[in-house]
Amino acid sequence: MTDFLNALVALTNFVIVPGMAYGAQLALGALGVTLIYGILRFSNFAHGDTMAFGAMATIFITWTFQAWGISFGPLPTAILALPFAIMITALVLLGTDRVVYRFYRRQKSDPVILVIVSMGVMFIMNGIVRFMIGVGDIRFSDGERFIISARDFKAATGLKEGLAIKTTQGITIVTAIIVVAILFWFLNKTRTGKSMRAFSDNEDLALLSGINPERVVMVTWIIVGALATVAGTLYGLDKSFKPFVYLQLLLPIFAAAIVGGLGNPLGAIVGGFIIAFAEVTITYPLKKVLGYLLPESLEPDGLVQLLSTDYKFAVSFVILLIVLLVKPTGIFKGQSV
């Protein structure tokens, strides 16, 4: 029995909790990608770097607050900085739309051209972020480090395995739930939200109904700015902030959006968790968990790590390939790629 509990705790500690936090971060990122795809009808390669930009804005404001002696008690100061960073990022996105994307929208350019344009935006944003904050690792999480620490958990339960939940992991999950709830309320209950769904569903008919496309586009960028900033900040809090990491996040984020069904918000969330859990499970050495569960004779010799963490992006890639081959519209019926 204790063996079983130990196995369960080990699994929760090393797979489930990190998987949930990572899944929430991917889901928020994928929501941004899927909204852009559904409404502006292109795959936004600049989204990873938009997340980096949003996180950078949060960090600068956090530093300012810290310099002024403002803190958020046991929670990271970054949470206080978030709303301001969202505003800045949204303004930058609206500016980018005004000087870059709007031109191509007026030309009625092919989506593939917009994709390439977004790659240009990606490089510029990436450059700006590196120029402003540097390329190194930045930790900006302050406040209480753990909600439950491994030692306290062991002391309380008497188990051999410890369960640690970092504050940043708890915050990630709670924030993600709040943000997703607000987003779905907005899309399903408000007039503007419904008009965005209508525009995504049938652009011509939306125009015939008197829905103003420029307004839909504007609101979309603001929401995407908020999602990207929250996702980027949560990821940076949980791990650390490093501009290039966000570029690499693009693959799992796109995989999540496509697996769930591009253009489908619910799909983006499910996709995010699928990718996150696949990645964490496949790259985690399961020896410890199996050691508790299996009789001595069957105990594995190796680490039972299916894939080294260096190759974690291969997981997204393979899942992406399978989905594109078997069900190109994703799990929920999204637009086909």
Added chain:
Amino acid sequence: MSEPFLIGDTMTGGYGKGPDILHDCTIAVNPGEIAVIVGPNGAGKSTAMKAVFGMLEVRTGSVRLDGEDITSLSPQDRVIKGMGFVPQVRNIFTSLTVEENLEMGAFIRKDDFKDTMAQVYDLFPILKEKRLQAAGELSGGQRQQVAVGRALMTQPKVLMLDEPTAGVSPIVMDELFDRIIEVARTGIPILMVEQNARQALEIADKGYVLVQGRNAHTGTGKELLADEEVRRSFLGG
């Protein structure tokens, strides 16, 4: 004769930079009447409707609404002027519920549109039953009702329907025609394209036969039904 309520007058035009599809084509509807456009596939019926709604460039000729020249207005502005249009294809929001489809129809309205929605539900009771279902999950006939209902939500001064009975069974078709007549009785002029030429011309005050983008025959519904040549070529005897 007095000026029609809505007229696409001697319109010539085509899609984008493509060739002309309409050639001096005229379609119009008088206040309180039903005008029907019939003709073979590819005759340019839908194109004529889109031209009247400002969805393609009218190179020569004009479109007038209640005496006002609206040739250069965008489709959105025509909606605000009181024109309602149900296109032939992709005429509903499939992923939105029936009720949300109606709400989007009323998007430009700032006032309370509950009454109009109740009227639409009275007209199409099945929609009330299915109001929380995604419109894409409805049958063909029910979808057409959603499409017409959506266009009615603006309380248009004139309604344009492109093949409202496409793909529905004869019984539902009769039913839809009855509903359309009901709408017309409330005083909304209706300009509609129909594939079921005989039934449509029977309820039409005015009929247009288009062939290759040109007006081939024009007359009251009865005249066209009685016309020997129209019967032979378009009504199958």
